Amino acid sequence: MTDRLNGKVAIITGGVAGIGLGIAECYVREGAKVVLTANHNVDGGKAAVAKFGDDVSLFVQQDVAKEADWQKVIDATLAKFGKLDILVNNAGIGGMSPIIEDLSLADWQKTIDVNLTANFLGEKYGIKAMQKTNDAKGSIINVSSVAGLVGLPTAPAYSASKGGTRMLTHATALNLAHRGIDIRVNSVHPGWIDTAIVPAAAKEQLIKTIPVGHMGEPKDIGEVCVYLGSDESKFANGAEFTVDGAQRA
Numbered sequence: 001m002t003d004r005l006n007g008k009v010a011i012i013t014g015g016v017a018g019i020g021l022g023i024a025e026c027y028v029r030e031g032a033k034v035v036l037t038a039n040h041n042v043d044g045g046k047a048a049v050a051k052f053g054d055d056v057s058l059f060v061q062q063d064v065a066k067e068a069d070w071q072k073v074i075d076a077t078l079a080k081f082g083k084l085d086i087l088v089n090n091a092g093i094g095g096m097s098p099i100i101e102d103l104s105l106a107d108w109q110k111t112i113d114v115n116l117t118a119n120f121l122g123e124k125y126g127i128k129a130m131q132k133t134n135d136a137k138g139s140i141i142n143v144s145s146v147a148g149l150v151g152l153p154t155a156p157a158y159s160a161s162k163g164g165t166r167m168l169t170h171a172t173a174l175n176l177a178h179r180g181i182d183i184r185v186n187s188v189h190p191g192w193i194d195t196a197i198v199p200a201a202a203k204e205q206l207i208k209t210i211p212v213g214h215m216g217e218p219k220d221i222g223e224v225c226v227y228l229g230s231d232e233s234k235f236a237n238g239a240e241f242t243v244d245g246a247q248r249a
């Protein structure tokens with residue numbers, strides 16, 4: 001199918017690699033215009049824009065945890081494409097800490113900043129832009145994790161950040177709905193997807209924990225994000241979408 005996102009403008013944070021790039025590929029296929037961000041991977045951003053075409057894509061360097069960078073991304077999006085329909089808060093970092101007593105406050109804080117606080121900032125600036133340019137309509141998709149539904153014992157900060165994102169999603173969806181604002185907010189909970197965030201040395205062991213016997217691919221998350229970004233999902237709000245090869249079943 002094509003054109004399910006025809007005419008829509010989406011920001012996808014961390015959209016130049018891994019799951020974010022998989023989402024971007026699905027979005028461009030369905031007719032969306034995409035703004036892709038990343039903090040360091042400028043080459044990945046340039047390559048993505050070269051592949052999709054600069055008429056439908058834009059790369060903006062952004063640290064999602066810095067408030068000033070959000071204004072920069074919104075300004076660049078509106079200058080190039082004129083409006084904002086969809087925000088995918090996808091950027092994130094991993095981080096293993098098998099012994100919680102050894103987890104430093106600095107590492108805890110960085111994980112919370114990038115994986116949770118950044119999603120609040122994205123919502124704050126994204127909602128304002130949707131109100132200003134899109135008749136206060138839109139869709140926000142927060143990429144959480146299965147680790148936001150059940151604890152990941154080897155990554156307590158990561159799990160806390162993803163659980164926080166789940167509840168941020170619920171609370172924001174309710175906050176907007178109660179105020180009569182037609183901006184939907186949902187979370188997506190990937191299981192193990194084959195990207196750079198998964199520690200290479202652990203892959204073989206992790207696959208044994210996935211009932212279907214293999215990891216997912218970025219496009220598996222992209223397809224559910226197409227549904228959530230499109231008008232097909234107009235009644236889906238404040239909900240959780242798990243895509244995990246039956247890991248949580």
Ligand code: NAD
Pocket residue numbers: 013014015016017018019020037038039040041062063064065090091092093094114143144145146189190191192193194195196197198
């Ligand atoms: P990845 O490492 O391949 O990609 C992460 C992206 O985030 C990169 O493009 C990176 O540039 C960007 N990024 C990191 N820190 C940033 C910052 N401060 N500012 C802006 N961009 C930043 O990993 P991925 O697997 O594609 O992860 C994408 C999302 O999916 C993350 O939120 C991750 O927690 C989540 N997730 C991944 C898996 C998995 O198994 N791969 C499972 C569950 C959830």
